[in-house]
Amino acid sequence: MAKEKKLVEEITSMEEDFAQWYTDVVKKAELIAYSSIRGCMIYRPLGYAIWENIQKELDRRFKETGVENVYMPMFIPEGLLNKEKDHVEGFAPEVAWVTEGGLNKLTERMCVRPTSETLFCDLYKDIVESHRDLPKLYNQWCSVVRWEKTTRPFLRSMEFLWQEGHTAHATAEEAEERTIQMLNLYAAFCEEILAIPMIKGKKTDKEKFAGAESTYTIEALMHDGKALQSGTSHNFGNGFAQAFGIQYTSKENKLEYVHQTSWGMSTRIIGAIIMVHGDNSGLVLPPRIAPTQVVIVPIRQNSEGVLDKANEIKEKLGAFSVKVDDTDKSPGWKFAEHEMKGVPIRIEIGPKDIENGTFVAVRRDNREKTTIRFEDADAEIAKLLETMQSDMLERAKAHRDSSTYTAKNYDEFKDIIANKPGFVKAMWCGEEACELKIKEDTTATSRCMPFEQEEISDTCVCCGKKAKTMVYWGKAY
């Protein structure tokens, strides 16, 4: 085969137009539908099932670290939102306001939560009294609203689903520890379950969260070489505590402010799954997150015994999420359809196989075919799913590594940003002026100051003054 035959029509190839490819996949794989509300999307069964799996796994991991779930109101009175100055200023441009209730104008308008720091603080000030009440490790699963000007499915919508964890601690050390712990949890989740390698690091002051003392982030590289901030963990210090008056009495009988953190991951991560693993036939789902892990396509399904055998195989594979596609579409149609939807493994079973006591399994990621004997079904499919999962992570890592460059001086830097999509590692002096200039000149932003530092040179890539930190730079979603 000189050129890979395009097996799925209707999807713009990613080499031709990556943005259009993304939109096509999202729609053709039936992850979402556009709604009649501007900038808000409808999660269709497949899209929502992926989110449910993400929730299930993350929630389990949160709870292992002692986190408890709560639910907060979706409205925040203006006065409450205004309590922490940096926080309001950061969010003011994108909040939606409720000004009327029933037939009457409200005396105080309320916003639809863009995030719930203020609500959690308002609660903590009431329920925290003693060091014995700490730490508070709360999380909520909810949707938030931000009045976005332009929107894209999963990557930016006016309402999106997420989880926001909010914790209160007695000491600064403990808060910092929790901040890092959650960042590590996110990174591990992404690598182990979503097969997406992450760069862990700290945001520069310019890029940090409104009201935070420090913001940590995990950054992923998409197939087109753009970066996606995939999860964040913030250390608030005691800034919010001071603004809201969250104090506790210490063992020494002294009144102290609590130290707080917050951390979140949103449905945006589904965009990362699409853009890291997808190909020109559509979605490719990592086996550990796929709502359907195996689809069985019967060949000549009206022939004696074929459907029975298909269901028998499904029974044997009870440990996995398996579907038999017995609709009356042609096999070829089903192949294309399930590839578009990213089902990790397809099993083909027809009269010939039944005669031989075998079936054929095809991997979604590389279309490799394996002939498997009935009696080995369980073990062989388990092996295939596992191999596929780890191959996907390796492939994503290889792509990221081969798209990561280093720049020693500004000419090099500008050349790479202009011509080679990906991350650029370069030294930085710590001045916001250089970040701004780089953005102005190249549209690239600082993604993070990685925990794993390297000494690329001793001068700032932009101004040439003494460098402080190595920074990952890149164009971002």
Next chain:
RNA sequence: CGAGGUGUGGCUAAGUUUGGUAUAGCGCUGCGUUCGGGACGCAGAGGUCGCAGGUUCAAAUCCUGUCACCUCGACCA
């Protein structure tokens, strides 16, 4: 919010320049034949042309306004 683009059955579009019966392919429904990479035949259903005004004997087509969506920037998970 700036720049560009697009709105015509479920989807993709033609038709708009030059006003004159609403079109095609795919999809959908029924029946039959098929089935190892998007099968085929026959029969059928489905559209106030984004919305609101205006011009005209006549508007998908011209004019005014408006809304939505897409792409690229600025801002952000």
